[in-house]
Amino acid sequence: MSAVPSFDVALVGAGLANGLIAAAITHLCPHLRVLVVDERATFGSQKTWCFHAADVGEGTHTWHWLRPFVARQWPGYLVKFPTYERAFASAYHCITGEHFGQVLTDVLRNATVRLRHTCTISGRTIVLDTGERFEADVVFDGRGAAPVRQGAGYQKFVGWEIELQAETGLTLPVLMDARVAQIDGYRFVYVLPLGARQLLVEDTYFSSDAALNEGELEARLRAYVAAAGWQVKNVVRVEKGVLPMPWAEQSGASETSEEGVFEVGYKGGWFQPATGYSVPMAVAVANVVARALLAAPAGHERRRHVQTALASLRSRFDKPAAFYRLLNRLAFVGVHDEDRRGVFERFYRLPESLVARFYSGQTTWWDKARILGGKPPVPLHKFRLGRLMEEAT
Numbered sequence: 001m002s003a004v005p006s007f008d009v010a011l012v013g014a015g016l017a018n019g020l021i022a023a024a025i026t027h028l029c030p031h032l033r034v035l036v037v038d039e040r041a042t043f044g045s046q047k048t049w050c051f052h053a054a055d056v057g058e059g060t061h062t063w064h065w066l067r068p069f070v071a072r073q074w075p076g077y078l079v080k081f082p083t084y085e086r087a088f089a090s091a092y093h094c095i096t097g098e099h100f101g102q103v104l105t106d107v108l109r110n111a112t113v114r115l116r117h118t119c120t121i122s123g124r125t126i127v128l129d130t131g132e133r134f135e136a137d138v139v140f141d142g143r144g145a146a147p148v149r150q151g152a153g154y155q156k157f158v159g160w161e162i163e164l165q166a167e168t169g170l171t172l173p174v175l176m177d178a179r180v181a182q183i184d185g186y187r188f189v190y191v192l193p194l195g196a197r198q199l200l201v202e203d204t205y206f207s208s209d210a211a212l213n214e215g216e217l218e219a220r221l222r223a224y225v226a227a228a229g230w231q232v233k234n235v236v237r238v239e240k241g242v243l244p245m246p247w248a249e250q251s252g253a254s255e256t257s258e259e260g261v262f263e264v265g266y267k268g269g270w271f272q273p274a275t276g277y278s279v280p281m282a283v284a285v286a287n288v289v290a291r292a293l294l295a296a297p298a299g300h301e302r303r304r305h306v307q308t309a310l311a312s313l314r315s316r317f318d319k320p321a322a323f324y325r326l327l328n329r330l331a332f333v334g335v336h337d338e339d340r341r342g343v344f345e346r347f348y349r350l351p352e353s354l355v356a357r358f359y360s361g362q363t364t365w366w367d368k369a370r371i372l373g374g375k376p377p378v379p380l381h382k383f384r385l386g387r388l389m390e391e392a393t
Contacts (some may be wrong), residue, residue, distance in 0.1 A: 001302070002106070004135050005133075005134050006136070007112065008034065008136065009032055009034050009035070009139075010036075010136035010356075011036045011121060012037050012143060013037075013142035013144070013263060014104065015045065015140040016047075016095070016282050017268075018036075018264060018265070019175065020066070021285065021286045022034065022108055022282060023069070025293060026108075033112075034112070034133055035114070036108055037114045037128065038117070039116065039118050040116070042101060043101035043102075043115075044100055044101020044102065045097040047239060048094060049377060050093065050173075050192070051092075052090045052093070054356045055360040056280060062133060069099070069178065070095060071100075073093045074173055075089065076089045076090060076172055077173045078090070079176045081178045082179050083174075083345065085318035086348060088352055088355065089352065090355075096167065124137065124139065126139065135226055137298055137302045138293070138326050140261075141264065142267060144266075150246075150351050151329075152248065153247065153248065153332035154207050154209065154210045155241075156205050156207060156210065156212050157190070157215035158202065159203070159217055160200070160236075161236040162198070162200070163197060163233045164197045165231040170193040174191040175191075177191065178344065185209075186206040186343070189202065189203055197233075197303075199237070201221060203220050206331070206335070206340060208337060212240065234286045243266070245273060247330070249322075260306075270285055273328055274324035274358075285289055286310070288309040288310065293306065295319075317361060
């Protein structure tokens, strides 16, 4: 009987979370033997991930391995509401799926890669759909989002990356254009200027309902693009998704594995509940994992080091995450769908530094007071206090 190939680290799923773990490991621990398994034919995807520079501490050592993944960056961004527009000076970065795949291919040039395969995981053992078996000291499972087990709202969207007939003159991303008709909750359009004649335009909803009617959203996208005066030469790709915005704590803790299997990314709950942004936590997870592996001996001790590091990181996010879930509860349970825009319209009037800390998951107690204090964004007589109390029990 031939020996089962053994690795230091196995990455099951080659999406954002595991891709960044691979980059951090390659940067700090290039000697580790890495196995990667993914069901797709190539690295990369039809996705776009964005983040603010402050989310990951620009200027730190993180940028040595993160910067190559960044396809575009801008010095700020805009939000637009019926009553005002505002420009923010926070640098904004974009990781596109195609570029991500190109960089990850280079990062993993010395790894053992198995593409076009599904697998099962049992402790340290990975079994491919072909029957091929591998073992690894530590396994990271990043295969998409785990199902929401209890109360949550949803961020859902359909987006087009489009090539236009003429230049737009748009130089900054529009993170929220909420001047559109409010349908199915809080609706806004997200616009990224990827080039002089290239845009990513997404029709986005913070909705109580997970159903995604692609045809209706594409029709609204078409109307928005036409109203902006943009003449489409080509639709390069379509991007769509439904992401949980939980207002109840979800079970499933990736940092408590006794067998060396750790859930990462959305599957492990590593995202900002009130925005859906996943890059800041993916970067933080990648950093602590790489440092833990660098410091740890092989085998069981390696697993224990990773478990301890992830548990410590989770504890740092626990209090802010509880507050963000509270905000989701207020927005999705306490406020009627048609009144939800007022919540965000008020929020983006708050100080720029507060908004930056909110995105990065570093909200302070004073920030919390500012967010919840003052004049309510929705009149009290329209607030669904009864349902809010009912859902809390």
